[in-house]
Amino acid sequence: MTNQQSITFDEPFVTEKGKTIPRPTVAYQSWGTLNSDRTNAVLVCHALTGNTAANEWFSGLFGPGNPLDSEEQFIICPNVLGSCYGTTGPASTNPNTGKPYRADFPEITIRDMVRLQQRLFDELQINSIEMVIGGSMGGMQALEWCIIDERPQSAVLIGMGKVHRPWAIGISHTQRQAIYNDPHWNDGYYSKDQPPKEGLALARMIAMISYRSDADYQHKFGRTLQDDTNHFEVESYLGYQGHKLVNRFDAVSYVRLTQAMDSHDVGYNRESYEKVLGDIQIPVMVIGIDSDNLYPVEEQYELVRLLDNSRYRRLKSPHGHDAFLIEFEQLNNIINPFLIETPTQTVNYL
Numbered sequence: 001m002t003n004q005q006s007i008t009f010d011e012p013f014v015t016e017k018g019k020t021i022p023r024p025t026v027a028y029q030s031w032g033t034l035n036s037d038r039t040n041a042v043l044v045c046h047a048l049t050g051n052t053a054a055n056e057w058f059s060g061l062f063g064p065g066n067p068l069d070s071e072e073q074f075i076i077c078p079n080v081l082g083s084c085y086g087t088t089g090p091a092s093t094n095p096n097t098g099k100p101y102r103a104d105f106p107e108i109t110i111r112d113m114v115r116l117q118q119r120l121f122d123e124l125q126i127n128s129i130e131m132v133i134g135g136s137m138g139g140m141q142a143l144e145w146c147i148i149d150e151r152p153q154s155a156v157l158i159g160m161g162k163v164h165r166p167w168a169i170g171i172s173h174t175q176r177q178a179i180y181n182d183p184h185w186n187d188g189y190y191s192k193d194q195p196p197k198e199g200l201a202l203a204r205m206i207a208m209i210s211y212r213s214d215a216d217y218q219h220k221f222g223r224t225l226q227d228d229t230n231h232f233e234v235e236s237y238l239g240y241q242g243h244k245l246v247n248r249f250d251a252v253s254y255v256r257l258t259q260a261m262d263s264h265d266v267g268y269n270r271e272s273y274e275k276v277l278g279d280i281q282i283p284v285m286v287i288g289i290d291s292d293n294l295y296p297v298e299e300q301y302e303l304v305r306l307l308d309n310s311r312y313r314r315l316k317s318p319h320g321h322d323a324f325l326i327e328f329e330q331l332n333n334i335i336n337p338f339l340i341e342t343p344t345q346t347v348n349y350l
């Protein structure tokens with residue numbers, strides 16, 4: 001992440017639950033140039049284990065004429081609060097102790113992530129956001145931006161809903177239990193040399209099942225055995241994916257970010273879903289993935305019913321929830337016309 005920058009704020013950040021994080025840092029990457037009015041920003045919000053390198057994990061959406069066009073826009077992708085890719089999180093040094101926060105890093109919410117991003121946008125004097133886009137946890141942030149900030153002029157929400165439903169919370173909970181049960185977890189105060197690797201790997205394996213689909217695994221693996229072993233290929237694949245995450249992610253961050261996703265409920269402490277979502281008047285493109293087992297399309301239909309100026313498009317894919325990181329051609333074909341269309345509501349359950 002050669003292009004990554006960061007800003008540290010002197011003013012402490014107070015979480016929704018009233019905990020104070022002194023001198024929070026926000027890391028981000030950007031592409032393109034802000035225009036003189038500072039109105040051509042496009043905000044890309046990343047998912048659970050994502051980072052500021054949107055040009056890598058959303059690569060197919062970048063380019064002239066595509067939704068992320070750095071010749072026309074100032075594209076910015078901040079790392080979320082609680083993550084481990086530059087923004088303050090559990091692996092960061094706690095200025096009060098000089099040691100990593102670990103489990104002293106407080107529980108945060110999607111709203112906290114967005115409120116800290118607002119500070120970044122204020123600092124950069126960004127007056128308007130042409131589009132805010134995100135899938136999964138990124139979509140939750142994008143939706144929250146539309147609720148609490150006047151700057152977004154359009155939004156693209158992919159593979160999420162108005163709340164984190166019990167099905168998704170249950171899957172998150174199971175993953176956290178895997179981490180808690182690792183002998184090195186130590187209530188989250190693990191040593192740098194002995195992180196809870198097996199627990200985090202198991203959490204990722206559980207997650208990888210929820211991110212994909214029966215058809216995807218059937219097509220990729222069938223019942224084939226891995227090389228000369230007596231293990232199925234899918235077992236080897238999940239083991240590989242689990243241990244790959246261990247090399248790039250922090251276990252307490254994983255716990256705090258999944259808890260933040262569980263907090264996602266746009267109606268919480270607000271008047272009603274009808275009011276909160278009905279008040280959003282900007283054009284919103286809601287994209288559902290037809291094979292998404294984690295956030296099924298009914299959740300996106302519901303969003304479209306509640307968002308006044310919204311339209312629905314289906315992403316047709318065997319890949320399940322993670323299709324938003326794979327099916328770039330379809331995403332471009334959906335988002336490009338949206339960005340030039342007249343904003344009228346077309347509910348189209350294709």
Ligand SMILES: CC(=O)SCCNC(=O)CCNC(=O)[C@H](O)C(C)(C)COP(=O)(O)OP(=O)(O)OC[C@H]1O[C@@H](n2cnc3c(N)ncnc32)[C@H](O)[C@@H]1OP(=O)(O)O
Nearest residue numbers: 046047048049050051057226233234236237240322325326
């Ligand atoms: C929005 C965000 O912020 S997300 C940020 C980035 N997130 C990630 O990258 C998440 C992790 N990555 C992924 O989930 C996937 O790579 C995706 C979704 C990005 C792309 O999916 P696909 O192209 O379908 O990749 P797939 O799920 O098949 O995995 C391929 C990997 O599994 C490995 N693999 C495949 N079969 C097997 C097997 N039988 N045994 C062991 N390993 C295997 C491949 O070698 C490959 O490894 P590599 O990634 O190190 O090159």
Ligand SMILES: N[C@@H](CCO)C(=O)O
Nearest residue numbers: 047048049050136137
């Ligand atoms: N595969 C994505 C999560 C999808 O919600 C990630 O690792 O961030």
